[in-house]
Amino acid sequence: MDFTPNDYAEWRLRCGVLPMLREEAERPPEHLLQTIWHHQRLRREEFTTLDGRRLHVLHPGFLNREAGPDFLRAVLQFEGEPAQTCDVEVDLLSSGWRSHGHDRNPAFRKVALHVVWESDTPGSLPTLALRPHLDAPLEDLVLWLGSDPAQTFPGALAGACSAPLRGLEPARLTELLRQAALVRLRSKAAQFQARARQAGWEQALWEGIFRALGYKHNAWPMQRLAELRARLRPAEARSSLLGLQARLLGTAGLLPSDLARGRTAAAGYVRQLWDLWWRELEAFRDCTMPRSLWRFSGLRPANHPERRLALAAHWLHAGDLPVRLERWCRALPDSGSPAALLDVLQVEPDDFWSWHWTLRSKRLPGPQPLLGAARATDLAVNAVLPWLWVRAVEGRNETLQSALERCYLQWPASDDNAVLRLARQRLLGQAAPRVFRHAASQQGLLQMVRDFCEYSNALCTHCRFPELVSGWATPVPV
Ligand code: SF4
Numbered sequence: 001m002d003f004t005p006n007d008y009a010e011w012r013l014r015c016g017v018l019p020m021l022r023e024e025a026e027r028p029p030e031h032l033l034q035t036i037w038h039h040q041r042l043r044r045e046e047f048t049t050l051d052g053r054r055l056h057v058l059h060p061g062f063l064n065r066e067a068g069p070d071f072l073r074a075v076l077q078f079e080g081e082p083a084q085t086c087d088v089e090v091d092l093l094s095s096g097w098r099s100h101g102h103d104r105n106p107a108f109r110k111v112a113l114h115v116v117w118e119s120d121t122p123g124s125l126p127t128l129a130l131r132p133h134l135d136a137p138l139e140d141l142v143l144w145l146g147s148d149p150a151q152t153f154p155g156a157l158a159g160a161c162s163a164p165l166r167g168l169e170p171a172r173l174t175e176l177l178r179q180a181a182l183v184r185l186r187s188k189a190a191q192f193q194a195r196a197r198q199a200g201w202e203q204a205l206w207e208g209i210f211r212a213l214g215y216k217h218n219a220w221p222m223q224r225l226a227e228l229r230a231r232l233r234p235a236e237a238r239s240s241l242l243g244l245q246a247r248l249l250g251t252a253g254l255l256p257s258d259l260a261r262g263r264t265a266a267a268g269y270v271r272q273l274w275d276l277w278w279r280e281l282e283a284f285r286d287c288t289m290p291r292s293l294w295r296f297s298g299l300r301p302a303n304h305p306e307r308r309l310a311l312a313a314h315w316l317h318a319g320d321l322p323v324r325l326e327r328w329c330r331a332l333p334d335s336g337s338p339a340a341l342l343d344v345l346q347v348e349p350d351d352f353w354s355w356h357w358t359l360r361s362k363r364l365p366g367p368q369p370l371l372g373a374a375r376a377t378d379l380a381v382n383a384v385l386p387w388l389w390v391r392a393v394e395g396r397n398e399t400l401q402s403a404l405e406r407c408y409l410q411w412p413a414s415d416d417n418a419v420l421r422l423a424r425q426r427l428l429g430q431a432a433p434r435v436f437r438h439a440a441s442q443q444g445l446l447q448m449v450r451d452f453c454e455y456s457n458a459l460c461t462h463c464r465f466p467e468l469v470s471g472w473a474t475p476v477p478v
Helices: 007-014 030-039 138-145 162-166 170-199 201-213 219-227 241-251 265-280 305-318 321-330 338-345 373-394 398-410 418-428 439-451 465-472
Strands: 055-059 071-078 084-093 111-118 127-129
Touching (some): 030 138, 071 111, 170 439, 241 265, 241 305, 321 398, 373 439
Antiparallel strands (some): 055 071
């Protein structure tokens, strides 16, 4: 591309706004390589793997910003084989596969293609070197990397439903999301109802709350701890808050022994926990979990399982959370509100946890609540509201049922996250309308992904959703 250098362009390079390509450094930065693959800025008809097989990239996969392979759910067809859904890892050199430990990491077992800039060693996986396949000189691609199109979701990866969904009137789209959100509310409520038949309403609630505290990566170990509730917090025995924190963290396998030796506040706190936990260790040995069960990568410090368990210990210690939630619910038609629910869920300041995100983090400059508004929203839409709603249904209390539905539909939106972002980009494109002011719209979108995307592939093969949306675009006159 002809480009007359100007002062501003030179500033960008000099200040590192763009990754510099020095003359002696012929390898592009890995981020550029990922973006080239994501947008397929490649001469795609010529792909041949290093072992000599022709390769057709039917879909490059979805960029993964969390731990694991760089691209998930790509659709590739190797010469003489049927198309397959798999993951793709991008590295500068083929030796990166071993030197980065991907060959030993179970999260990488679905990787079927290693995309590299160039090969420096024979690999064990089918490998594609990008260097000969760029669709423009590398210098031009470096400049393109700083442009908006390179930083946004590639339009070519939009789902087949994206056009019909974006063609809906804003009010119709909102209505569709609302309906999907109500389906999600009912399906979560049915889960609570089924569990309550086996374990009782209160136990079903605790399990839902713990699962929601585990967020998407740690829901199962959290669920297990909730199942142990009767042992962790026997109704007949009064446990101290510190004792419950020690028991929860100890049973979770999250109590570090190496930390107890220092002189910091964390060391002092951990020593106190160990003083309590070592006396109970044997009694809980049969249900103590290995630390390896928990996932920590990609977690915000506020969502660290240690902090979530410290919060759960406060609720278990108080012991009256279900009663207070029911009280909030009874006030709902008149004075109940999201803010009032946050008050119900909030706990007293904690000597240690109000000042530390995790057991290993430094003291915070100011105290932080153990529960923020975003987590309260997740608890509300995933556990509290479905649980209360199905209880209202069972009690045939239609007034309360409607009030809970209204509350669910009007609940303010939760924080954005990678799953929601991808769903929005894929189903609604970049210019997603401002319908996501409410948590219910987010829940509705997630339900669409659950119901349709999860039964199809990245190419939307056999997905009936586009046709259903197209047929629904205009209300049938009555
Ligand atoms: S699989 Fe279906 S719902 Fe998902 S993006 Fe494709 S067309 Fe849309």
